[in-house]
Amino acid sequence: MSNLDRQATLTVCGGRSDVAAGPVHELLAPRHVLLGESTHVRRLLPNLGRRMVGAWAFVDHYGRDDIADEPGMQVPPHPHMGLQTVSWLHEGEVLHRDSLGSLQTIRPRELGLMTSGRAISHSEESPRPHARYLHGAQLWVALPDTHRHIDPHFQHHSDLPVITAPGMTATLILGELDGAISPGTTYSPLVGADLALARGATTRLPLRPEFEYAVLSMSGEVHVDNVPVTAGSMLYLGCGRTELPLRADSEAGLMLLGGEPFEEELIMWWNFIGRTHDEIAQAREQWVSGDRFGAVHGYAGDRLSAPELPAARLKPRGRTR
Numbered sequence: 001m002s003n004l005d006r007q008a009t010l011t012v013c014g015g016r017s018d019v020a021a022g023p024v025h026e027l028l029a030p031r032h033v034l035l036g037e038s039t040h041v042r043r044l045l046p047n048l049g050r051r052m053v054g055a056w057a058f059v060d061h062y063g064r065d066d067i068a069d070e071p072g073m074q075v076p077p078h079p080h081m082g083l084q085t086v087s088w089l090h091e092g093e094v095l096h097r098d099s100l101g102s103l104q105t106i107r108p109r110e111l112g113l114m115t116s117g118r119a120i121s122h123s124e125e126s127p128r129p130h131a132r133y134l135h136g137a138q139l140w141v142a143l144p145d146t147h148r149h150i151d152p153h154f155q156h157h158s159d160l161p162v163i164t165a166p167g168m169t170a171t172l173i174l175g176e177l178d179g180a181i182s183p184g185t186t187y188s189p190l191v192g193a194d195l196a197l198a199r200g201a202t203t204r205l206p207l208r209p210e211f212e213y214a215v216l217s218m219s220g221e222v223h224v225d226n227v228p229v230t231a232g233s234m235l236y237l238g239c240g241r242t243e244l245p246l247r248a249d250s251e252a253g254l255m256l257l258g259g260e261p262f263e264e265e266l267i268m269w270w271n272f273i274g275r276t277h278d279e280i281a282q283a284r285e286q287w288v289s290g291d292r293f294g295a296v297h298g299y300a301g302d303r304l305s306a307p308e309l310p311a312a313r314l315k316p317r318g319r320t321r
């Protein structure tokens, strides 16, 4: 998935100053974004009041969509730098192609993890034929300065660790939870977990007080620390928690996102995460000239063209507005 916005706005984020040091409840409403010609997504991060949760810097939730008579997801080749992309599905499938030559179908509760390092390009599409329903999320993890220039790589993990408790099945996407560790490579302390709750389930998740957390409801009605969270919304929880009470009023599918507050200040623009205006401008030029991000083979269509940079110079600053 990509930021296809033709009027790409700059987002500055990172830095510790605005992290909620203690437990809070901040309900984040999604912003509706049209991705390409036919895919509607709900953007939870960056959000008006909150730009990051740990190193998680971008969260799009899409579906459940009936695409039986539609092309479904069609995201043309586009570049990334300074981040990892996480593809996570509850229904349907996404075909991933990248400039390393990877060609991988990603299915529900399998991890598609692409580490851009200094430069990669990829496309994502609904294969033909495809399942009737498409429901998933696309997330970005910011790479720390120590690793943002590494070689790009792609990982696919179809056998992720699962934790069960009465009424709950948790699948580790990234990081560690309750002793289970995801095989996905991470570059800063963080966690991503998929939580499937049965109707009526009540449970408590163990958390780390030094992490900040948020919970996204992908489907169902759930109470997170006694706060109702409807499908498509995300509750930011701050730091300082050792556990998280969950109660499902219906069958529910959640994502738990967390991590150590990301101290470095970032500039996010279009599909790039950098540290300076010049670095972002150079990446844009090198996507236009075609001499840095490689080529994606096999996608039926043109690659994405870069939007214009905003006139004002980009400067990093704090992590909430």
Ligand code: MN
Pocket: 001, 002, 003, 078, 080, 085, 122, 271
């Ligand atoms: Mn992408």
